[in-house]
Amino acid sequence: MGMHVIKMPDIGEGIAEVELVAWRVQPGDEVKEDQILADVMTDKATVEIPSPVVGKVVSLGGKVGEQMAVGAELIRLEVDGVGNVKGDAPARPAATAPGPAPASSASSAPLTSSPPVSPEGGTAVAPVLSPSTTSKGAPAEQAKQPVVARAPVAPTRPAGDKPIASPAVRRRAWELGIELQYVHGSGPAGRIVHEDLDVYLASRGQPMGTGLSSAYAERHEEEATPVIGLRRKIAQKMQDAKRRIPHFSYVEEVDVTELEALRTKLNTKYAAERGKLTLLPLLARAVVLAVRDFPMMNARFDDDAGVVTRHGAVHLGIATQTEAGLMVPVVQHAESRDPWAIAAEVSRLAEAARTGKASREELSGSTITITSLGALGGIVTTPVINHPEVAIIGVNRIVERPMIRGGAVVARQMMNLSSSFDHRVVDGMDAAEFIQAIRAMLESPAMLFVE
Known part of the structure; x- marks a missing residue:
């Protein structure tokens, strides 16, 4: 087995660096020839970066939103035969088997063995330039949390991890003005059940069955959205226009x-x-x-x-x-x-x-x-x-x-x-x-x- 490093290609037009806006693969994935590995942005559009070889993803060279110089290491693959790395260093194992990526993003340093947040696919169209879309991180694994009879002051699960609940539970939570992000789930895989809503209400000191009005319920949710890709380019252009x-x-x-x-x-x-x-x-x-x-x-x-x-x-x-x-x-x-x-x-x-x-x-x-x-x-x-x-x-x-x-x-x-x-x-x-x-x-x- 050998190691094959794919570097950030020269997009042309004198561009010295590009923004990494989406990963299409993650460590442990098998890659086919010409399969799209990542989307990178230049000015107002994205370009798809394909793989020239067949191999297995060992590590990613950056994280979504990072500016990468032309010629910088983009991705490292394990390939059959001799790779293009001098000395054919042994392949590094992927940090995780194929599946959901961990919530923490990869280090911005190249050749990290920890997989970064894995974005869901992009919207760029090959081979022409196309506008990018905002990428979302893969949900983190959620361990089952014990039910605690107190009102949480912070979400009970990582940001971006969608609470698991049946439509009936979601409807009741909405009618009671309960944000499921703040409710501990006692069911399988952290699923929220009706009893969890009862515990949450009791912990808030609310009488059962009072029918809390959702119009006046306290809301505590927050959502942090990275300004990357096209949205970053728009922000930079508007700021530059107003400044200059x-x-x-x-x-x-x-x-x-x-x-x-x-x-x-x-x-x-x-x-x-x-x-x-x-x-x-x-x-x-x-x-x-x-x-x-x-x-x-x-x-x-x-x-x-x-x-x-x-x-x-x-x-x-x-x-x-x-x-x-x-x-x-x-x-x-x-x-x-x-x-x-x-x-x-x-x-x-x-x-x-x-x-x-x-x-x-x-x-x-x-x-x-x-x-x-x-x-x-x-x-x-x-x-x-x-x-x-x-x-x-x-x-x-x-x-x-x-x-x-x-x-x-x-x-x-x-x-x-x-x-x-x-x-x-x-x-x-x-x-x-x-x-x-x-x-x-x-x-x-x-x-x-x-x-």
Whole structure:
């Protein structure tokens, strides 16, 4: 038998280190050739690392959430024949047989023989880059705990270890306002039974059968969630944007009554052959036209070099919420697309982002961004600029409000645009004039189709 060490591969694009976001195997597992061993993250997506050999996992070289340098030891396998380790050192036995991993995570030092927390599988799609999902540790083994007639002040089992109870017990616990995490189980494998609920109630000094209201029950649970993977990248990017960019926001209300009427007519006539239009592609077209007169908005600021680059091409970022977190797929060359083409591309990119199939190229290179919370858009928002851009256009929800037109009170559909700008590059007057130009086109939507 020999020892085969797999090192962190060079992902390319000058990346020196990556984040380990998920283990697909654990010590003691048998591994086939091309089987996925781990997911690692670069920027906004994950890459699957396959095994080039057949073998048995001896040790893992890091823990989930750790930054690993390219060339660092990722995993060690026991293989038939001669491995790639000089001298073929004897294989180390796995700390546990295949099965649930212990609750404590592995040491961050390479070649630990103790298995780290074993995450459940990831969502990355081979071979392209894909958004990661948050990994969960494998539950720890739970020894049977004796029933103690006192109210516990801390959970009776490790965090993340789900209490075992029948549906009837769970329902009764809910009605009584009891958190099962705090109840000792006297049944097989620590299962919580009705008698355990009685003991817990008695220990709290509650009379039996009083029907404690769950609405007023004390709650003590806590859940610690590591900020890793895509969520860590989002946090770092938002923090970096707020730290480096002096934001200022400008809010203006827009009467979209005529725009909505036009959109309805266009959908009635062209939806079957061109697809339906939402507000977003019409706003996108307005942004494309407005930056012709305000090129400083369609720009990227390299503040390290002190250089602002204005772009002729409008690579429009569309902030998109996914299960993995916020992503910004990019409509390349939005200036060359009509509203229907923009709508189709936005739909395609949003689906790719939500299903984890968006490539790195589709998630980078934007020059200006639109963000919208749809029906949850609120009255006013203060969007964070997508660094290194200098402007972001925020869309709030449409509401019908009474407005005065020609001396009469009439119902109009109103919407706020809440936009943010980099004050190092964009002056307040320029920002106001830019938003007013967009407003003028949205309130007279025929202008969207006039060159």
